[in-house]
Amino acid sequence: MEFLLQQVINGLTIGSVYALVALGYTMIYGILRLINFAHGELFMLGSYLAFSFIASVGLVNVIPNLFLAIVVVFILSMGLVGFTGVAIERIAYKPLRHAGRLPAVVSALGVSIFMQNAVMLTYGTRYKVYPEGIIPTMAWEILGVEITLMRLIILGIAISLMFTLYFFVQKTMVGTAIRAIALDHDTSRLMGINVDSIIRLVFVIGPALGASAGIMVGLYYRQINFTMGWAYGLRAFTAAILGGIGNIPGAMIGGLLLGVAEAFGAGYVSPQWKDAIAFTILILVLIFRPTGLLGERVAEKV
Amino acid sequence: MKTKRPHAAVPPKVLYGLLLAAVLVYPNLTNRYWQDVANFFFIYVMLGLSLNLIVGYAGIFNLGHAAFYAVGAYSTAIISTRMGVPTLVLLPLAGLLAAGFAALISKPILHLRGDYLCLVTIGFGEIVRITLYSDLFGLTGGPNGILGIPRPALAGFAIRQPIHYYYLFLVFVVAYVFISKRLEDSRLGRAWLYIREDHLAAEAMGIDTNKARLLAIVLGAAGAGIAGNLYAGKMTIIAPESFVFWESVVMFCIIILGGIGSIPGVIVGAFGMSVLPEFFRGFIQWRMFVFGAAMVAMMLFRPQGLWPNPRWFKAGGAKETKPEEVAPSAS
Numbered sequence: 194m195e196f197l198l199q200q201v202i203n204g205l206t207i208g209s210v211y212a213l214v215a216l217g218y219t220m221i222y223g224i225l226r227l228i229n230f231a232h233g234e235l236f237m238l239g240s241y242l243a244f245s246f247i248a249s250v251g252l253v254n255v256i257p258n259l260f261l262a263i264v265v266v267f268i269l270s271m272g273l274v275g276f277t278g279v280a281i282e283r284i285a286y287k288p289l290r291h292a293g294r295l296p297a298v299v300s301a302l303g304v305s306i307f308m309q310n311a312v313m314l315t316y317g318t319r320y321k322v323y324p325e326g327i328i329p330t331m332a333w334e335i336l337g338v339e340i341t342l343m344r345l346i347i348l349g350i351a352i353s354l355m356f357t358l359y360f361f362v363q364k365t366m367v368g369t370a371i372r373a374i375a376l377d378h379d380t381s382r383l384m385g386i387n388v389d390s391i392i393r394l395v396f397v398i399g400p401a402l403g404a405s406a407g408i409m410v411g412l413y414y415r416q417i418n419f420t421m422g423w424a425y426g427l428r429a430f431t432a433a434i435l436g437g438i439g440n441i442p443g444a445m446i447g448g449l450l451l452g453v454a455e456a457f458g459a460g461y462v463s464p465q466w467k468d469a470i471a472f473t474i475l476i477l478v479l480i481f482r483p484t485g486l487l488g489e490r491v492a493e494k495v
Numbered sequence: 496m497k498t499k500r501p502h503a504a505v506p507p508k509v510l511y512g513l514l515l516a517a518v519l520v521y522p523n524l525t526n527r528y529w530q531d532v533a534n535f536f537f538i539y540v541m542l543g544l545s546l547n548l549i550v551g552y553a554g555i556f557n558l559g560h561a562a563f564y565a566v567g568a569y570s571t572a573i574i575s576t577r578m579g580v581p582t583l584v585l586l587p588l589a590g591l592l593a594a595g596f597a598a599l600i601s602k603p604i605l606h607l608r609g610d611y612l613c614l615v616t617i618g619f620g621e622i623v624r625i626t627l628y629s630d631l632f633g634l635t636g637g638p639n640g641i642l643g644i645p646r647p648a649l650a651g652f653a654i655r656q657p658i659h660y661y662y663l664f665l666v667f668v669v670a671y672v673f674i675s676k677r678l679e680d681s682r683l684g685r686a687w688l689y690i691r692e693d694h695l696a697a698e699a700m701g702i703d704t705n706k707a708r709l710l711a712i713v714l715g716a717a718g719a720g721i722a723g724n725l726y727a728g729k730m731t732i733i734a735p736e737s738f739v740f741w742e743s744v745v746m747f748c749i750i751i752l753g754g755i756g757s758i759p760g761v762i763v764g765a766f767g768m769s770v771l772p773e774f775f776r777g778f779i780q781w782r783m784f785v786f787g788a789a790m791v792a793m794m795l796f797r798p799q800g801l802w803p804n805p806r807w808f809k810a811g812g813a814k815e816t817k818p819e820e821v822a823p824s825a826s
Contacts (some may be wrong), residue, residue, distance in 0.1 A: 226610070228610055228613070285791045285795075289794060289798075292794075294610070295556070295751070295755070296794040296798040297794075298556070298613070299748070299751050299793075299794050300790065300791050302747075302748075302790065303786075303788070303790025303791040303794065304787065304791060305787070306744075306783055306784075306787030307787030307788050307790075307791065308787070309783075310781075310787060313780075314780060314781070314784060427617070427621070430614070434614070465629050466625070466629065468621075469621075469625045472618040472619075472621045472622050473618075475614065475615070476604075476618045476619065476622075479604070479607060479611055479614060479618075480603045480604060480607075480615070483607065483611055
């Protein structure tokens with residue numbers, strides 16, 4: 194029982210990271226019908242930028258208050274990655290918006306390869322290691338389950354970001370515009386929505402959320418590598434599909450479920466096959482329920 | 496657009512003759528290193544042409560082609576090392592197994608379209624790779640792979656030098672080109688083209704679209720399986736690293752960069768992806784960086800590829816998009 198609960202906690206922690214990355218995929222797919230293959234790389238870039246701010250610039254030592262320092266690292270990295278996201282959209286996706294699907298997918302793959310290698314050339318091929326003890330190693334025991342401060346922070350940040358996004362999309366004018374564009378570009382334009390600027394906004398929000406997830410992975414596992422964007426990206430995409438692509442709450446639930454499923458798989462089946470779980474879920478969902486758990490859209494007609 | 500060139504200075508027959516002569520003489524003028532570069536180029540041409548049936552003709556986005564390649568290579572390696580069957584004897588079997596595997600996995604996913612299908616193929620590709628890594632039933636050898644695969648032999652003649660492989664692979668490349676050309680012009684090929692252009696209209700015209708798409712995948716997989724067999728016989732060692740996702744991406748890019756659905760395009764694409772990097776060995780670190788940027792630039796400035804198929808443009812072309820694709824409607 195304790196083992197079970199522990200696995201649930203582990204799964205939720207990593208699942209909330211998947212959910213944050215999945216939100217970027219699902220929002221961009223929702224408005225452009227584009228699988229942004231570069232999104233995983235943006236997540237990885239966030240992780241590397243935060244590493245630079247912490248280890249090279251030494252922001253944690255410069256700013257006396259730890260809480261403040263972490264907040265600054267998050268804001269700086271998320272901002273920079275958001276800017277990168279907009280730049281990518283402007284250069285690699287916007288000119289192809291009316292060119293059909295295949296060119297956009299190939300362009301996204303190209304951006305992904307480009308970014309991965311740009312980071313590799315800048316930081317080198319070896320693993321980068323976040324300094325030890327940025328977050329104090331505190332832990333509590335509840336019902337025989339160990340809950341560390343680190344896990345609480347990750348869950349806290351992830352859940353608050355997700356709720357903020359949810360209310361932003363559901364309750365504000367801009368959020369309504371995002372939802373309108375997801376349904377129909379032309380009609381939205383007729384209603385006076387500036388489609389291009391809303392798309393740019395989504396390309397800020399999505400990558401920034403992905404970057405926050407990247408920082409948390411860096412703080413949690415401490416080791417980061419330039420190839421990790423692909424592994425996390427595909428899992429996050431699976432989470433988005435699982436919840437129903439284009440559906441924002443779906444991406445959150447999908448991420449958490451996938452995290453728990455992986456933790457159970459690693460705990461009860463075998464750690465070796467843990468990687469296969471996400472792909473198996475991906476295939477099963479696409480075969481039997483392509484709309485995902487919460488999705489209302491039917492898989493494309495033609 | 497005219498399909499025939501107006502009065503070329505050199506008649507095409509002479510041109511092809513010169514090309515053939517150059518290809519036949521090439522290995523005698525170069526060293527072993529460049530012979531091997533040509534050998535890997537040939538393998539990529541075969542992989543590209545086989546994937547071209549799936550992506551280029553039938554318009555099925557397959558980003559997991561390395562899985563079929565792996566089935567061919569691993570089945571050859573396992574049977575030849577354990578039972579001592581000669582490698583070339585296993586060639587048809589490698590093709591059949593890859594085709595069977597493709598038929599098995601594509602049955603439940605054929606109703607999917609576009610991006611969804613693309614994702615499923617990525618998923619299958621990754622599962623195959625993980626299976627190879629995990630040493631399933633102790634057959635695949637885990638991360639180390641399988642070594643000691645016997646080299647192919649033809650009627651008692653042992654193929655061991657790069658130049659021997661060169662001529663062996665050349666025969667296969669010519670066969671692949673010939674079969675691709677025949678398929679392109681066949682009833683099935685025209686059905687594929689029709690499905691790619693307009694799925695609903697094709698169905699309305701009485702084309703069994705599911706059957707045609709299944710055939711594209713199965714034939715393409717068979718081609719990749721045979722290429723896998725040749726690869727195993729060439730390398731004598733195979734490991735899961737040769738069948739990772741990026742390998743599938745390379746095959747996909749060969750088709751996109753060369754020109755979708757175009758046989759000369761595939762050859763040009765394979766040249767760009769496998770031979771061109773050899774000239775830049777000194778900048779190995781920068782290679783992929785430049786390559787990623789080149790992919791984006793290519794899509795922005797020449798989305799039809801380097802050597803497009805004229806038919807693709809006559810039939811409508813990549814540029815025209817249905818409004819649904821840009822401004823999707825909730826259906």
